[in-house]
Amino acid sequence: MAITSVGIVGAGQMGNGIAHVFALAGFDVLMTDISQDALAKTVRLVDQNLDRQVSRGKITDEDRKAALGRIRTTPKLTDLGRCDLIIEAATERESVKQAIFDELLPHLRPETILTSNTSSISITRLASRTDRPEKFMGFHFMNPVPVMQLVELIRGIATDDATYQTLLKVVDKLGKTAASAEDFPAFIVNRILMPMINEAVYTLYEGVGNVTSIDESLKLGANHPMGPLELADFIGLDTCLAIMNVLHEGLADTKYRPCPLLTKYVEAGWLGRKTRRGFYDYRGAKPVPTR
Numbered sequence: 001m002a003i004t005s006v007g008i009v010g011a012g013q014m015g016n017g018i019a020h021v022f023a024l025a026g027f028d029v030l031m032t033d034i035s036q037d038a039l040a041k042t043v044r045l046v047d048q049n050l051d052r053q054v055s056r057g058k059i060t061d062e063d064r065k066a067a068l069g070r071i072r073t074t075p076k077l078t079d080l081g082r083c084d085l086i087i088e089a090a091t092e093r094e095s096v097k098q099a100i101f102d103e104l105l106p107h108l109r110p111e112t113i114l115t116s117n118t119s120s121i122s123i124t125r126l127a128s129r130t131d132r133p134e135k136f137m138g139f140h141f142m143n144p145v146p147v148m149q150l151v152e153l154i155r156g157i158a159t160d161d162a163t164y165q166t167l168l169k170v171v172d173k174l175g176k177t178a179a180s181a182e183d184f185p186a187f188i189v190n191r192i193l194m195p196m197i198n199e200a201v202y203t204l205y206e207g208v209g210n211v212t213s214i215d216e217s218l219k220l221g222a223n224h225p226m227g228p229l230e231l232a233d234f235i236g237l238d239t240c241l242a243i244m245n246v247l248h249e250g251l252a253d254t255k256y257r258p259c260p261l262l263t264k265y266v267e268a269g270w271l272g273r274k275t276r277r278g279f280y281d282y283r284g285a286k287p288v289p290t291r
């Protein structure tokens with residue numbers, strides 16, 4: 001099946017980046033979000049990021065204008081029913097994703113492919129509660145989407161080969177690289193990355209280092225582009241905690257227990273960059289470590 005139109009549910013940082021790369025690659029994009037505020041901001045943010053690519057000579061101003069012209073928004077989830085491909089990129093909570101699929105399913109055409117950008121949740125379980133487990137897949141983009149080359153493709157137990165092949169072609173059209181992961185908690189990237197971030201929070205919790213020394217150590221000592229705490233703030237501490245909980249519950253191994261300090265930051269509503277406070281405080285001119 002040829003995909004020309006894409007419906008994106010969730011206009012947060014991931015939905016925004018996904019809309020950006022699909023529109024630039026020539027797909028028609030329709031976005032929705034329960035937050036009208038997020039929806040209102042999203043096209044402006046895509047424009048800013050496209051503009052950044054124009055100023056760095058990556059794309060032309062014509063490309064920017066054409067991409068923007070392909071993005072539309074709607075407050076009504078059910079309007080996405082006419083799209084060829086759905087990418088759910090709402091908050092990392094199974095009940096949220098479930099409710100979205102329940103509402104959307106009666107409005108989809110039978111051939112529509114349904115995907116989730118989930119970072120960790122079982123694709124087989126999400127798929128099993130839909131009317132099309134064979135046309136359901138994990139479609140996991142990395143943040144920031146316009147920059148990161150990888151897309152993880154996760155087949156549930158029932159996903160058919162035609163769906164997988166269609167998504168491989170879509171990834172190719174986006175100019176990105178696909179990696180296939182089996183459907184186990186947090187797949188490949190987050191199975192490895194998130195325990196490292198959680199360990200960095202334990203290192204902070206136990207006083208082995210402070211925010212600055214931990215981040216500097218990994219940046220200068222292991223050549224990571226961002227320190228683990230800076231990266232956690234970038235991803236969102238709520239998302240990091242949700243992924244650790246899926247690993248902990250799904251693999252039933254205490255080595256994945258989320259650090260109590262990570263839980264405390266999330267309970268405080270200090271979710272990182274998106275709330276302007278996390279391991280760093282972003283409310284001033286420069287980020288200031290909170291510990």
Ligand SMILES: CC(=O)CC(=O)SCCNC(=O)CCNC(=O)[C@H](O)C(C)(C)COP(=O)(O)OP(=O)(O)OC[C@H]1O[C@@H](n2cnc3c(N)ncnc32)[C@H](O)[C@@H]1OP(=O)(O)O
Pocket residue numbers: 049050052053056058118119141142143144145146147148189190193225226231235239
């Ligand atoms: C949680 C999950 O489920 C999975 C995940 O996503 S895990 C998170 C994965 N992501 C990472 O690990 C990111 C780690 N960090 C990095 O790679 C880098 O710090 C970074 C690319 C984010 C920024 O790099 P930087 O050198 O500090 O910043 P900056 O110079 O501003 O940007 C680098 C390039 O990215 C571009 N860029 C950054 N953000 C962008 C955006 N949102 N849109 C478009 N372009 C962007 C810049 O234009 C710049 O392009 P050029 O190289 O062509 O000049």
Ligand SMILES: NC(=O)C1=CN([C@@H]2O[C@H](COP(=O)(O)OP(=O)(O)OC[C@H]3O[C@@H](n4cnc5c(N)ncnc54)[C@H](OP(=O)(O)O)[C@@H]3O)[C@@H](O)[C@H]2O)C=CC1
Pocket residue numbers: 009010011012013014015032033034035038089090091092093096099100117118119120140141142143234235236239274
């Ligand atoms: N952050 C990251 O680095 C990565 C995240 N992901 C995954 O992508 C998904 C989105 O993450 P991210 O963009 O960071 O999260 P954000 O918190 O930035 O955005 C999520 C958006 O979804 C909205 N939302 C919540 N419930 C609904 C709903 N029922 N219908 C429509 N929209 C809804 C939220 O609105 P409101 O704020 O009002 O609740 C918010 O605008 C998650 O599954 C996450 O695990 C995947 C790769 C990387």
